[in-house]
Amino acid sequence: MPPFDPVTARLVVAVSRYGSIGRAAEHENIAASAVSRRISEVEARLGVALFDRSLQGVRLTPAGETYVAGCREILREIADLHTEMVDFAIGTRGSLRLACTSSALSGRLPELLATFAESHRGISLDIQEMSASLALGAMDDGQADIAFVADNNDVGRFETEMFEDDNVLVLCSPEHPLAERLRSGRPIAFDEVAQHEVVGIHHSGALDRLLSAAAARSGRALGERVRVETFPSLVRMVEAGFGIGFLRSTSLHLLAGTDVISVRLSDDWAIRKLLAVRRRSSPLSRPIREFLALARKSHVPLG
Template sequence: MFSSDHLKGITPFLYTADLGSFTRAAEHLHLSSSAVSKSVARLEERLGVMLFERSTRRLALSDAGRAYYATCKRVLQELMDAENVLAEQASDLAGKVRIAVPASYGRLRVMPALLQLCGQYPKLQPSIAFSDRFVDLFEERVDIAVRIGMPSNWPAALGQMHLGDEHLIFCAAPTYLARRGTPHTIADLEQHDCIAYGRSDGTPMTWLFAASDGQVERRDVTPRMTVGDAEARTAAVLAGLGVAQLATWLVQEHLASGAIVEVLPSYATPGLPLYLAWPLARQLTPKTGILLQELRQRLTI
């Protein structure tokens, strides 16, 4: 059973750490400096470690003190979040919400959905971050994230909602195909200009092909061009510079208009999974729960 004794001394300790002295902490807590000092000393005695390094000139956290400070701040923030959840009674989608999305997918697919939601819910105040880097939802205090790909170890405190999988197709512009011909086999690609996704060091990503046994086969291609941005690769295809493997969410409007056409359809294959992710504690708030359902309805493939 957890004892309330574990909470004693934490507030004086945190104030002392933040302000750098017992005297200043005492002023903020409306206590005497002696009372704050004794409270911290009792806490150190109970923990069996020195939380501060004391000298006549300075008061600084010890290594153990820094670790304990970080834990206390995190736990208190979680308590504040829990209180906010219980205090929030709104049934409407309103208030501030921080959303993290991948750059290209966010601009092309998530942003239109969010603009619709902002029109439907005038009190919604989204803060939207676009980035292809890994976003730590807890460290950066993100309410909801859209992720392409699933991590090998999904944190237990993180909720997830599968939206579907990408569909990868091979495609080119009609002007390119009129000039170079249409590839009909994988071997034909060797005679074509390929536009591949380039890693940060410039090396091309392998292409995926649907095999006859239903499995997915990876093959290296020798590209004419490597491009480290999805929308820029699409622009290269639209310019008639070659064949690329692209997700349908990236080019669906161009496919509909005929500006880009699919080739090698029998080799099309599923790509990475798409997910909504969120800290489970945030799901208790009405706005997060509503927003998750609204985004699921609009983004599910």
């Protein structure tokens, strides 16, 4: 049996994560044909098929599931060994790998990273924006040091700490029937706003899951007059009077320069937190320790 090849192992894990050779190749910045060739070669050496291939993509065979689980464990050990070696140096060099949701990159994280980079010029920052599920998968695979995800994700297997308030807000235009109520600044219950038409968004993130679950519990179907692709577009359509909208407090800056009125939802499910997530027992390099210390020092909870 040839020696373990971490590059091929990382590609196999990436293909299993994305369910597509093309998407994995794009993420790993390598030609899809090269990924396919490496997988075929390792399958030939092992004498088993790791993936079932179809027009819809690829999925792991039972043998592939076992192989990927082993690859992940070895890749985590390699990542941990690298992290431990960093601390043997003076500490002025190293890297910080972050897997971030869009919500995280809409809040205080960019400014925090700029502050960190200014005082740690020898530290390279690898910042990747992805969905929460992919961010947590990157943690499992040892591809990130810290992930930033909302607290309604399954994070029980990780070490977590609160990074930022990320409450759910309801928005309306100054002419909307809810405007006077929202101007009071008092948090409002979801049931009080759910009967109004909503500006929806083509998005499958944490906010959508929260709103869908809340609507199901209240027995309501949210009426969507219009649907947009991005949160800036949502704010513009709300401002134009097409309905109410919902936004996370990390995106509150999008309201700057608009007449849109916002207030926090009072429901327990809408009082959310953005978490900094790490693998349990993974070593803490100096860059990770100092970044987390800066994050704790600079955090100011919202009222």
